[in-house]
Amino acid sequence: MLEQELKFYQDNLEAWLTSFPGKFVVVKGNELIGLFDTIDAALSAGARRFGLNSFLVRRVEQTPVEIRIPALTLGLISANP
Amino acid sequence: MPTLNIQYGGEQQAPDGSKTPVPPSAALMVRGPVIQVTLSVAQSIAEQLVQQGKTLPEPVSGLALIDTGASTTCIDDEAAKKLELPIINVVNMASATDASSSRNVYPVLIEIVGTPIKVNANGAIGANLSAQGLVVLIGRDVLLGFTLFYNGIMGQITLSL
Numbered sequence: 001m002l003e004q005e006l007k008f009y010q011d012n013l014e015a016w017l018t019s020f021p022g023k024f025v026v027v028k029g030n031e032l033i034g035l036f037d038t039i040d041a042a043l044s045a046g047a048r049r050f051g052l053n054s055f056l057v058r059r060v061e062q063t064p065v066e067i068r069i070p071a072l073t074l075g076l077i078s079a080n081p
Numbered sequence: 082m083p084t085l086n087i088q089y090g091g092e093q094q095a096p097d098g099s100k101t102p103v104p105p106s107a108a109l110m111v112r113g114p115v116i117q118v119t120l121s122v123a124q125s126i127a128e129q130l131v132q133q134g135k136t137l138p139e140p141v142s143g144l145a146l147i148d149t150g151a152s153t154t155c156i157d158d159e160a161a162k163k164l165e166l167p168i169i170n171v172v173n174m175a176s177a178t179d180a181s182s183s184r185n186v187y188p189v190l191i192e193i194v195g196t197p198i199k200v201n202a203n204g205a206i207g208a209n210l211s212a213q214g215l216v217v218l219i220g221r222d223v224l225l226g227f228t229l230f231y232n233g234i235m236g237q238i239t240l241s242l
Contacts, residue, residue, distance in 0.1 A: 040125040044129055046169070047129035051130065067153050070151070
């Protein structure tokens with residue numbers, strides 16, 4: 001899911017880091033739909049155009065925020081007691 | 082300040098079939114701090130759909146586990162599908178069984194039943210939670226705005242926004 005959008009994001013990340021670091025981008029296919037200061041604004045813009053269809057929303061940043069969910073990563077959420 | 086107080090408890094069945102009360106402290110210890118929630122499409126998306134005259138998907142109700150160990154909130158993949166939530170990102174996560182697996186990210190609104198508390202989790206990660214009877218793991222991204230008291234001795238939690 002979102003393979004095309006993720007590739008487009010990666011291909012353009014370096015340029016975007018120079019032009020608008022920290023902004024939220026909305027991407028659909030190989031098109032940059034817009035730049036936004038908040039994720040809420042990005043979601044609104046995406047939904048206005050694509051409704052409940054999927055679209056990529058990502059912050060323009062070199063290193064994504066690390067996600068730590070031990071219950072999932074350690075398999076605890078599905079472990080039998 | 083909207084506040085939710087929960088006193089945990091329950092009953093257990095003895096070998097002779099009789100039922101005895103479970104001490105609140107044990108009920109909270111075994112089940113964890115679970116709360117009743119209703120999930121729906123994130124507010125910023127719902128507003129756009131309403132403006133366009135579209136019908137919003139039916140909300141999904143269930144149990145949420147407050148997981149202070151999780152940096153990010155997770156939503157059950159099946160619940161996300163029922164809610165027709167759009168996939169807005171994909172993240173890679175290591176797991177005990179795979180080196181890395183891709184997981185979908187969804188924007189969801191969590192309403193805490195019995196309170197006026199509504200909070201958007203705009204980056205909820207999809208996971209299989211239904212086997213545990215859960216629809217959501219509430220992580221620290223949502224707890225950021227809350228005060229949480231965990232009273233293990235009394236078998237109570239208090240959540241305030």
